[in-house]
Amino acid sequence: MTQLRIAILSVGDELVLGQIDDTNASWLARRIPALGVMAGERRTVGDDQASIARAIVELSRTHSAVVVTGGLGPTLDDLTREALADAIALASGESRAPLEEDPAGIAHLRKWFEEKGRVMPPLNRRQALRPPGTSLLANPNGTAPGIATWSSAPLCVFCLPGPPREMQPMFDAEVAPKIAVDGAVVLTAALHTVGLGESSLAAILGELMDRSRMPSVGTTAKAGIVTIRIRAEGNVIDAQRALDATVDVCRSRVSNIIFGRDEDTLESSVGALLLAYGATLATAESCTGGLVSARLTDVPGSSAWFKGGFVVYANERKMEDLGVPSSVLDEFGAVSHATAVALARGALRRTTSDYAISTTGVAGPTGGSLEKPVGTVFIAIADRARAEVCSRRFQMTGSRQTIRERSTVMALAALRNALLDNPLQSLLWAESERVHVEPL
Amino acid sequence: MTQLRIAILSVGDELVLGQIDDTNASWLARRIPALGVMAGERRTVGDDQASIARAIVELSRTHSAVVVTGGLGPTLDDLTREALADAIALASGESRAPLEEDPAGIAHLRKWFEEKGRVMPPLNRRQALRPPGTSLLANPNGTAPGIATWSSAPLCVFCLPGPPREMQPMFDAEVAPKIAVDGAVVLTAALHTVGLGESSLAAILGELMDRSRMPSVGTTAKAGIVTIRIRAEGNVIDAQRALDATVDVCRSRVSNIIFGRDEDTLESSVGALLLAYGATLATAESCTGGLVSARLTDVPGSSAWFKGGFVVYANERKMEDLGVPSSVLDEFGAVSHATAVALARGALRRTTSDYAISTTGVAGPTGGSLEKPVGTVFIAIADRARAEVCSRRFQMTGSRQTIRERSTVMALAALRNALLDNPLQSLLWAESERVHVEPL
Numbered sequence: 001m002t003q004l005r006i007a008i009l010s011v012g013d014e015l016v017l018g019q020i021d022d023t024n025a026s027w028l029a030r031r032i033p034a035l036g037v038m039a040g041e042r043r044t045v046g047d048d049q050a051s052i053a054r055a056i057v058e059l060s061r062t063h064s065a066v067v068v069t070g071g072l073g074p075t076l077d078d079l080t081r082e083a084l085a086d087a088i089a090l091a092s093g094e095s096r097a098p099l100e101e102d103p104a105g106i107a108h109l110r111k112w113f114e115e116k117g118r119v120m121p122p123l124n125r126r127q128a129l130r131p132p133g134t135s136l137l138a139n140p141n142g143t144a145p146g147i148a149t150w151s152s153a154p155l156c157v158f159c160l161p162g163p164p165r166e167m168q169p170m171f172d173a174e175v176a177p178k179i180a181v182d183g184a185v186v187l188t189a190a191l192h193t194v195g196l197g198e199s200s201l202a203a204i205l206g207e208l209m210d211r212s213r214m215p216s217v218g219t220t221a222k223a224g225i226v227t228i229r230i231r232a233e234g235n236v237i238d239a240q241r242a243l244d245a246t247v248d249v250c251r252s253r254v255s256n257i258i259f260g261r262d263e264d265t266l267e268s269s270v271g272a273l274l275l276a277y278g279a280t281l282a283t284a285e286s287c288t289g290g291l292v293s294a295r296l297t298d299v300p301g302s303s304a305w306f307k308g309g310f311v312v313y314a315n316e317r318k319m320e321d322l323g324v325p326s327s328v329l330d331e332f333g334a335v336s337h338a339t340a341v342a343l344a345r346g347a348l349r350r351t352t353s354d355y356a357i358s359t360t361g362v363a364g365p366t367g368g369s370l371e372k373p374v375g376t377v378f379i380a381i382a383d384r385a386r387a388e389v390c391s392r393r394f395q396m397t398g399s400r401q402t403i404r405e406r407s408t409v410m411a412l413a414a415l416r417n418a419l420l421d422n423p424l425q426s427l428l429w430a431e432s433e434r435v436h437v438e439p440l
Numbered sequence: 441m442t443q444l445r446i447a448i449l450s451v452g453d454e455l456v457l458g459q460i461d462d463t464n465a466s467w468l469a470r471r472i473p474a475l476g477v478m479a480g481e482r483r484t485v486g487d488d489q490a491s492i493a494r495a496i497v498e499l500s501r502t503h504s505a506v507v508v509t510g511g512l513g514p515t516l517d518d519l520t521r522e523a524l525a526d527a528i529a530l531a532s533g534e535s536r537a538p539l540e541e542d543p544a545g546i547a548h549l550r551k552w553f554e555e556k557g558r559v560m561p562p563l564n565r566r567q568a569l570r571p572p573g574t575s576l577l578a579n580p581n582g583t584a585p586g587i588a589t590w591s592s593a594p595l596c597v598f599c600l601p602g603p604p605r606e607m608q609p610m611f612d613a614e615v616a617p618k619i620a621v622d623g624a625v626v627l628t629a630a631l632h633t634v635g636l637g638e639s640s641l642a643a644i645l646g647e648l649m650d651r652s653r654m655p656s657v658g659t660t661a662k663a664g665i666v667t668i669r670i671r672a673e674g675n676v677i678d679a680q681r682a683l684d685a686t687v688d689v690c691r692s693r694v695s696n697i698i699f700g701r702d703e704d705t706l707e708s709s710v711g712a713l714l715l716a717y718g719a720t721l722a723t724a725e726s727c728t729g730g731l732v733s734a735r736l737t738d739v740p741g742s743s744a745w746f747k748g749g750f751v752v753y754a755n756e757r758k759m760e761d762l763g764v765p766s767s768v769l770d771e772f773g774a775v776s777h778a779t780a781v782a783l784a785r786g787a788l789r790r791t792t793s794d795y796a797i798s799t800t801g802v803a804g805p806t807g808g809s810l811e812k813p814v815g816t817v818f819i820a821i822a823d824r825a826r827a828e829v830c831s832r833r834f835q836m837t838g839s840r841q842t843i844r845e846r847s848t849v850m851a852l853a854a855l856r857n858a859l860l861d862n863p864l865q866s867l868l869w870a871e872s873e874r875v876h877v878e879p880l
Contacts, residue, residue, distance in 0.1 A: 016480070218487065309730060
């Protein structure tokens with residue numbers, strides 16, 4: 001496996017100030033491994049010549065090449081050209097040479113403005129400047145040419161313009177071919193699970209997560225979903241084989257809680273099951289207020305298995321739309337097993353669907369009580385075939401948003417387990433305090 | 441203005457590989473200036489002990505302090521604790537000391553799992569480890585305590601957990617007070633607008649956006665909402681005065697399209713209006729599939745003005761739940777002015793609300809036709825007081841997700857304009873092709 005590692009340097013005050021997100025860096029970080037090269041460190045510096053130069057030199061010490069985005073514009077705060085010349089001088093120990101004007105660059109700029117029927121503003125002339133011994137990279141989508149030190153200088157640096165629609169094509173056309181390593185790739189797989197906490201899952205994966213292991217296995221957690229991330233390196237055949245083998249080992253240990261791979265989502269996996277069974281689904285949402293339906297309808301083609309849902313936020317809607325008896329609301333309250341069951345039952349009856357999900361809880365920040373503090377959530381699944389409604393009580397923590405998100409994930413996970421009649425189902429309910437089942 | 445500069449270091453393979461976006465870094469970059477400190481360099485390194493340690497040491501050379509996020513989890517690929525010990529040894533030139541177990545940390549972990557009625561997995565014990573001479577930072581929202589070298593060691597480093605809902609409160613409670621500088625501040629204001637494109641808005645703001653201007657004025661656009669960002673520096677009194685003055689100038693130019701400031705959202709501003717009017721709202725969603733309801737119920741206290749909604753994805757739901765005549769669906773189709781009007785009318789009648797929003801459209805990727813290509817969306821507002829239903833046709837572009845998001849924003853914006861009887865309403869419909877009004 002190649003040891004080539006490419007660093008990514010983003011330049012711009014607006015990035016350092018967090019005024020815009022650095023989408024260029026994440027795009028490059030996803031693109032580079034596909035070329036068989038490791039994505040290395042990422043840095044963000046402001047529009048400061050010394051900081052840019054220092055970052056280029058430092059990153060070059062630990063990486064095979066540095067891809068710089070931003071700072072190639074025509075204005076005085078675009079300093080990447082000058083900083084690159086500083087960096088070359090620093091790295092070579094030679095004296096700092098002034099920038100040269102590139103004739104091809106001037107021609108490109110003249111043509112660009114001519115085609116737009118405009119005169120080139122004097123400021124843009126700066127965009128044709130580059131350090132001696134470097135070469136320009138063509139930019140068919142904007143005024144700023146890129147700059148490459150490839151085959152020159154003591155450094156390997158590629159400077160690209162900041163706008164994504166200029167940077168991305170330039171990277172693919174001018175940079176990728178130069179850094180790509182034939183035959184060598186970095187392949188990744190993501191296995192998404194729901195039902196176990198990150199540490200419990202790690203305990204099961206055990207030695208697979210040793211840092212020294214290849215392919216490497218790691219985990220990340222987000223809103224109730226824990227993802228197993230696998231990375232294999234080498235020539236395309238060995239890497240694929242090794243990746244598949246590790247994926248199989250992981251599956252063999254926690255198959256029941258893996259709901260999808262890579263781009264799969266919990267909602268798309270539930271949709272695929274419903275489609276396969278030819279079954280349909282309806283929702284009755286109180287505390288999630290439409291989040292479950294929104295996630296389900298985010299799946300293309302969901303109309304085949306999702307008929308509709310009811311956001312029954314107020315009690316009168318619970319009664320009028322889904323026939324929740326007022327006696328149930330009076331006796332047990334809107335946040336209870338009885339109401340969750342009645343909501344799921346009502347949605348099932350009203351829509352003639354095969355399954356119905358209901359949610360009711362205290363999302364906060366107010367509305368909590370001693371017996372039902374903020375984070376108390378009841379989730380019920382009505383199953384026409386089994387003629388059964390199963391409600392579970394959860395105690396969740398976090399902000400209103402977190403409680404609503406986790407409730408949505410738990411509702412979809414509960415449906416998935418019902419669809420699969422999942423033996424590991426119990427695992428999912430580590431945080432489920434009580435279960436209540438009654439006939440439809 | 442202080443010269444204190446704080447560096448931000450993000451740790452995680454999933455970040456380096458671009459598998460998830462680094463939202464922590466941008467959040468910190470926005471937060472730090474409010475403390476009167478400059479946000480400095482940002483770096484992202486993988487789960488590699490040597491890289492983390494080297495980054496901490498290098499950043500410490502050029503910055504007053506380093507805030508590290510991630511790598512404090514319980515698993516073997518969480519290496520920030522060990523790397524911090526390495527960094528302290530490197531910087532002090534003393535020998536590398538082994539990590540110590542912090543009794544308070546163990547107590548916190550025990551309590552955390554006890555409260556959840558669970559036994560602490562052995563792996564989590566690692567989360568109580570810290571380098572000698574450092575101190576733990578309390579984490580009320582998760583298992584991982586933070587680590588601070590403050591007042592110890594040759595470095596000033598704050599290590600925070602990766603999950604935003606744990607990291608953000610910990611930064612505000614434990615880190616901000618330690619790095620804040622009295623007197624000097626960077627104050628920012630964000631004015632959120634809907635109704636004008638970014639370039640049209642920029643044309644109105646004109647010279648306010650000159651780069652040399654203080655306070656500075658910029659714009660950022662996201663999913664149909666354009667935000668005016670204002671930034672003032674100096675001592676707290678002058679900065680506040682300058683900020684307020686610039687905010688007033690901006691308001692004087694585009695007041696009608698500004699719906700909120702800073703943390704305000706379009707949904708919270710709509711909710712505030714409904715609350716002020718003592719009016720209630722219902723929704724009837726087809727193409728947005730619950731997104732409008734989900735955004736509305738994301739607002740704390742929304743139950744005061746939002747009664748409920750109907751996700752009428754299938755035609756039979758449109759007919760059965762909201763009484764859309766089959767003749768309308770047959771003659772005009774589900775994606776039409778007539779259906780949008782019937783949906784809004786149905787939701788209004790069924791819920792006795794004062795206002796109703798309806799959406800119906802082709803979100804794609806399939807389902808488009810010549811007359812109604814993907815991105816065709818009808819949004820209707822039913823207004824009981826005016827005894828009127830107004831439907832608008834939009835032609836949107838982008839992915840299924842973008843079309844659904846923009847439809848949600850446009851629906852909320854349409855309601856806001858109806859509530860305000862907004863004279864600038866017409867602006868909003870730059871992309872609205874046709875308007876259709878009929879009596880309730």
